[in-house]
Amino acid sequence: MSQVRRTPWRDVVQVMGLPISVALRGRHAGDDVALTAWARVQADLHAVDAMFSRYRDDSWVSLFNSGHADVADAPAEVREVLTLAEAARSASDGAFDVRRPGVDGRTLLDTDGVVKGWAVQRAARHLIALDDTDVCLGGGGDLVCWTAEAESAPWQIGIEDPHDPGSIVARVPITRGAVATSSAAHRGTHIVDARTGRPPQHIASVTVLAPDLVTADVDATAAFAQGAAALRWLRSRPGRGGLIVWGDGSVETV
């Protein structure tokens, strides 16, 4: 590491109830062109929130859950997300599912497990389009990394320690790719195995490295939901890397 590291330009905003962090290096870092692209990223995420949020009565997901919207008439973005969700459900043998049983026998949707990674990856295109500029865009702890040149100095990504969120358990250098972590930290246990309705046991966090954040986010959530079987499952998935922190603090790489 003899090369001089340039300090990236950074900003953070709150969208979709999540902190959205950006770091840019290179030609447009922090200039007006970058600020315009960054504004487009935020507009993109606000639009996604308006469509998928379960906390807004007028979102498509809320309208569906209250019986006022039908998948057959859904916007293209919703159909895209539902397709990704179905693929993830199938790949995880049902451990990951955006469908929840409702009280009256109807099925309710909770697309959060797919939408975040999909939305951040999609929004990142505005920044990736900047010439000669390296990009790292994070949404609530999930990251899209991009360097203008494939052989540029990679972004150095710290993997948070789920038992001590102020420190890291590992570092991963990434030029172009995505990182997602699923964990019980910060929000409490909010991921359940859809087959049992119960949170997984013995697992503290799953981090997945993949070429894109849709894949990384969905696989991290699906692996975490499987508890003790997470490592074996992730190793069966082609093109992924990552690591698992177990409940006892031990770390295994995929």
Place this chain on the structure above:
Amino acid sequence: MRRIVLWFASTAVVLMLLAGYHTSFSGALTPGTSTSVYSAGVLAAPQTSKSSTSSTSSTTSNSSAGGNASGGASVSGGASTTSTITGDTVQTRWGPVQVEVSVAGSKITGVSVLQYPDTNPTDAQINGYALPILVDETMTAQSANIDMVSGATYTSTGYQQSLQSALDQAGR
């Protein structure tokens, strides 16, 4: 369950488009080339729809429209016949991928994967993508020159105490 099946009727076509999409992933560590064709076997990039066959697309959208006309959840007329649509075989870096969709009347009743890549984790190509994950219990963000942090889904309160928050503040 019928509603659930219908949900995906208009979108299942995307499932058939299992073309890999191009993303390079830590190019410096990738042997030979910095760009790889990537496929998860079932997760397909929707923008690859140009590779679909026209017969597949039209059949699927017809079945979706039929679902609308028959009132969504209701059972449509008794004249339903079951047919299957086989998608193109798509070559990916990991091997050929092919999907078959069964349609009964206006409903998609099943999606099956006919061919999928060999996911043997000992495959040398797959191992070629392993990143140098540096696991060190004594590592700190400062000593490791961390740019960003991947961690649990932050709420606003969790974020205040997070390492990412410290990094964000340091850069402003």
